[in-house]
Each structure stands twice: as C-alpha cells, then as structure tokens.
Amino acid sequence: MIEPSAAETFDTVIIGGGPGGSTAGAYLAKAGRKVLILEREKFPRFHIGESMLPFSNDVFKETGVWPKLVDGGFMEKKGAEFCTANGTRFQRFWFARGISPEYGQTFQVERARFDQVLLDHAASLGATVREEARASGLVLGDSEHAVTYEWQGMTHTVRCRWLLDATGRDTFVGKSLGLSRVPTQEDRRIATYAHFRGVFRNEGDAAGHITIVRLPGGWFWFIPLDAEKTSVGYVQRVDDLRESGRRPEESFDFVTQNYKELHDRLREAERLGGIHTTADYSYRFETFAPHPRVFFVGDAAGFTDPIFSSGVMMAMKSARVAARLMGEADAAGAAGLSPAQRRLYTRDVNRMMTVYVKMITAFYDNPSFELFMHPAPVLNIPSAIVAIVGGATELPFRLWWRMKAFYFFCWLQRRFAIAPRIDFHAEETPRPLARKPMQDAAPATAPGV
Numbered sequence: 001m002i003e004p005s006a007a008e009t010f011d012t013v014i015i016g017g018g019p020g021g022s023t024a025g026a027y028l029a030k031a032g033r034k035v036l037i038l039e040r041e042k043f044p045r046f047h048i049g050e051s052m053l054p055f056s057n058d059v060f061k062e063t064g065v066w067p068k069l070v071d072g073g074f075m076e077k078k079g080a081e082f083c084t085a086n087g088t089r090f091q092r093f094w095f096a097r098g099i100s101p102e103y104g105q106t107f108q109v110e111r112a113r114f115d116q117v118l119l120d121h122a123a124s125l126g127a128t129v130r131e132e133a134r135a136s137g138l139v140l141g142d143s144e145h146a147v148t149y150e151w152q153g154m155t156h157t158v159r160c161r162w163l164l165d166a167t168g169r170d171t172f173v174g175k176s177l178g179l180s181r182v183p184t185q186e187d188r189r190i191a192t193y194a195h196f197r198g199v200f201r202n203e204g205d206a207a208g209h210i211t212i213v214r215l216p217g218g219w220f221w222f223i224p225l226d227a228e229k230t231s232v233g234y235v236q237r238v239d240d241l242r243e244s245g246r247r248p249e250e251s252f253d254f255v256t257q258n259y260k261e262l263h264d265r266l267r268e269a270e271r272l273g274g275i276h277t278t279a280d281y282s283y284r285f286e287t288f289a290p291h292p293r294v295f296f297v298g299d300a301a302g303f304t305d306p307i308f309s310s311g312v313m314m315a316m317k318s319a320r321v322a323a324r325l326m327g328e329a330d331a332a333g334a335a336g337l338s339p340a341q342r343r344l345y346t347r348d349v350n351r352m353m354t355v356y357v358k359m360i361t362a363f364y365d366n367p368s369f370e371l372f373m374h375p376a377p378v379l380n381i382p383s384a385i386v387a388i389v390g391g392a393t394e395l396p397f398r399l400w401w402r403m404k405a406f407y408f409f410c411w412l413q414r415r416f417a418i419a420p421r422i423d424f425h426a427e428e429t430p431r432p433l434a435r436k437p438m439q440d441a442a443p444a445t446a447p448g449v
C-alpha cells in the first residue's frame with residue numbers, strides 16, 4: 001500500500017467503494033487512469049440492495065468482473081414474482097420471456113461479499129483502494145480539487161483532476177456543496193429488514209426469484225441469498241407506521257402474523273442477526289455534474305424506491321456513463337465537461353431513473369397494479385413489462401411504445417375495470433395455515449410472452 005504524502009495526486013478520486021464507486025474505478029483503471037477509491041468502511045460490511053437486474057450484466061462483462069461473479073457461487077435469479085398479501089393474486093415473470101431474452105438471468109447477492117468482489121476487482125485492474133478512509137472535506141478548484149480524508153488515525157489530503165461522488169445516500173459532495181435534493185415520491189417510506197433462515201422457497205428454476213408481496217399500503221420483499229438465507233424486508237409509509245403507534249420491528253411482526261401470504265412464507269423462519277431500518281430515501285439532485293470535473297454516480301445522484309431492484313444497476317450504469325464522458329473530454333483535450341455534456345450526463349441518468357419512477361408510481365397505484373397483475377397478452381405488452389422489470393432503461397421504439405400503451409391501459413383501468421379489480425383488504429384477519437403459498441398458481445398465470 002502506498003503511504004500518502006501531504007500532496008499526493010491522482011487523476012481521479014472516487015469517494016465511496018460500493019457498486020457505483022468500484023464500477024467507476026474499474027472502468028477508469030482499465031482506461032489507464034490513476035484512480036484512488038476512498039471507502040469509509042472495512043469490507044466486507046453489511047449493505048442492503050441484494051437483488052440484481054439482468055440488464056446489469058453488460059456492465060459486469062465490460063468491466064471483466066462477470067467470471068468472478070459466476071465463480072462466486074451467488075444465487076441465480078431468473079425472474080421475479082408478485083402477489084397480494086391476502087393470497088388472492090399471483091404473477092410470475094421470467095426474464096428470458098421478455099422482449100430481450102438474452103437478458104435471462106442475473107444474481108441475488110449478499111452485498112457484503114458482492115461489494116468486496118467488485119472492489120477487489122477494481123483494485124486488480126490498478127485502482128488504489130483505501131478502506132476505513134472517510135472523506136471529510138472538499139475544495140473544488142479550476143484546475144484541480146482537494147479532498148481531505150481521515151485514514152489510519154490521521155488527516156490526509158489528496159489532489160485530483162476528476163472527482164466522483166459515489167457515497168450512496170450519504171451524498172457527501174452534494175451535501176458539502178449545500179445542493180438541495182428533490183423528492184422523487186410524494187409519500188415518505190420506511191424499510192424494515194433482516195436475514196432469515198427457513199423461509200419458504202420455490203422449487204426448480206424459480207428458486208432464485210425475488211418475491212414481492214403487495215399489501216394495501218406497502219410491500220414485502222423475499223430475496224433468496226443462498227441455500228439457507230433469505231432477505232426479507234417490509235416497506236411502508238412513514239405516516240402509516242406513525243399512526244399504528246408501533247415500532248418498525250413490531251410493525252414487521254404484526255404484519256407478518258396478520259397476512260396469510262406472509263405468514264405462510266415465514267411460518268418456519270428464524271431470524272439471523274438484527275433488524276435494520278432505512279427511512280426517507282427517495283430523492284434526486286437537480287444536477288448530477290455540479291462542476292465540469294465532478295460527477296455524482298449511483299445513490300449519490302438520486303435514489304428511487306427499491307421495489308424494482310434498480311439501485312445497483314443505476315449505480316453501475318451511471319458510473320459507466322461518467323467514465324465514458326471523462327474519456328471523451330480528455331480525448332478532446334478539454335479542461336472538463338462542457339455545459340452541454342454536464343446537462344447530457346444529468347439527462348441520461350435522469351432518463352434511466354424516470355423509467356423506474358413511473359413504474360414505481362404505477363406499482364403503488366391500485367388500478368395500475370391490477371393491470372400489472374393481469375398482463376393480458378395484448379400487443380406483446382407483457383414482454384415489454386418483463387424487460388423493464390429486468391432493467392431495460394434505454395427504451396428502443398419497440399419498448400417505448402409498449403410502455404406508453406401500458407400506461408394508457410392503466411389510465412383506462414382507473415376509469416373502467418378492463419382487468420379484474422383487486423380487493424387488498426380481503427382476509428386481513430389472522431388465519432391458520434390453510435394452503436401452500438401461491439407458487440402453485442404460476443403455470444396458469446405466467447405472462448403469455
């Protein structure tokens with residue numbers, strides 16, 4: 001490890017060694033840049049965000065980390081399934097049946113190990129990685145920036161031409177610059193989650209599916225992480241939690257005992273470790289390139305509700321765009337990004353995020369959810385939905401118009417019941433286990449794509 005001097009200089013400093021930071025580090029080190037990644041924690045460390053999307057695979061392959069993930073024994077994920085908590089509806093999606101069947105599979109990951117693989121990979125490509133190194137100060141300059149960080153009991157300063165903020169929801173640079181964040185959702189939500197053993201599992205190819213269980217005002221995720229361990233989380237409105245008068249973990253227990261689908265899935269489960277909570281997490285900055293040589297990537301740019309598991313993919317894709325734009329600016333001999341390039345970066349990342357913001361709005365809108373849960377094989381729209389659920393954010397025309405058609409049908413559904421209505425409140429009272437979870441219904445209801 002290099003001993004830093006007071007005036008150490010790197011071409012690029014990346015603050016944060018999560019998927020956004022390590023992916024940016026991999027692209028930039030591959031391009032021959034001298035890169036420093038500062039990571040506050042000692043890896044491996046717990047992190048939430050465990051379900052990947054197959055459209056991330058391109059990034060894994062481009063950076064060269066793909067074989068390490070394949071060899072890493074991570075759980076294969078081939079699709080997703082959605083059901084109602086009262087057990088009345090079930091819908092299973094297979095990525096291979098989407099409009100882009102080549103994106104048929106990805107992984108469920110325990111982030112402690114996954115993030116370590118990505119960070120080690122960036123280091124193997126030549127990035128300098130410093131763990132337990134917390135960025136604490138920042139001065140942006142015309143020709144270079146200075147970042148102050150705490151490491152090994154001392155304060156250090158590093159100078160750089162380019163700076164990437166990949167600090168996740170800490171948004172270190174955005175906060176240091178005093179930039180304001182705008183919410184991406186009206187309702188504030190809180191997530192309560194833990195790892196469990198003994199949770200119900202699908203058999204066969206669906207064993208790695210993520211299961212989303214929709215309640216009247218919230219939802220649960222079930223993410224199988226390995227042969228034993230399952231990540232289970234509950235997302236609800238902060239206002240609902242407050243009104244209930246319960247603490248987050250009490251609310252988690254109450255709901256799992258009172259909704260049949262949850263009760264069935266967790267009846268033999270045993271919690272491993274503590275319960276975590278994360279609140280108030282949907283926002284975005286107005287610009288993701290606040291300076292000609294500064295980028296925000298991943299959650300440091302913005303964060304949307306995790307219902308469609310888009311966070312890690314967004315972090316990696318924004319890192320990819322940032323690395324490309326840096327390359328283009330340097331190849332052109334420019335001092336940094338032009339105003340147009342800065343707008344372009346913000347627009348490109350925003351556009352990807354907006355695909356999800358719209359889907360998330362539809363998920364929480366009951367009539368749209370009714371349609372989502374009843375994808376009639378009209379105009380091949382279900383296959384477009386599968387592609388979005390799989391992480392398609394660049395919308396070619398064949399996908400774009402089908403999404404528009406889907407939202408049009410959602411609009412119709414709000415006025416006329418073109419798909420069967422869902423009664424979210426049916427069977428809300430505790431019931432003894434009467435049947436297996438609804439995976440048995442899958443063959444009959446899988447989307448005809």
Ligand SMILES: Cc1cc2nc3c(=O)[nH]c(=O)nc-3n(C[C@H](O)[C@H](O)[C@H](O)COP(=O)(O)OP(=O)(O)OC[C@H]3O[C@@H](n4cnc5c(N)ncnc54)[C@H](O)[C@@H]3O)c2cc1C
Nearest residue numbers: 016018019020040049051135168191298299306309311312
């Ligand atoms: C409840 C919940 C469920 C989620 N589920 C999913 C999911 O299923 N799938 C999915 O893809 N995404 C999910 N996400 C989103 C996912 O967690 C994030 O989008 C993803 O981790 C973003 O990656 P990142 O690299 O931008 O930030 P992070 O992964 O948060 O990494 C940021 C890193 O920066 C470091 N850091 C912070 N401040 C400093 C500092 N001052 N100095 C140095 N280092 C610093 C942190 O230690 C951290 O390691 C979920 C999020 C939540 C809240």
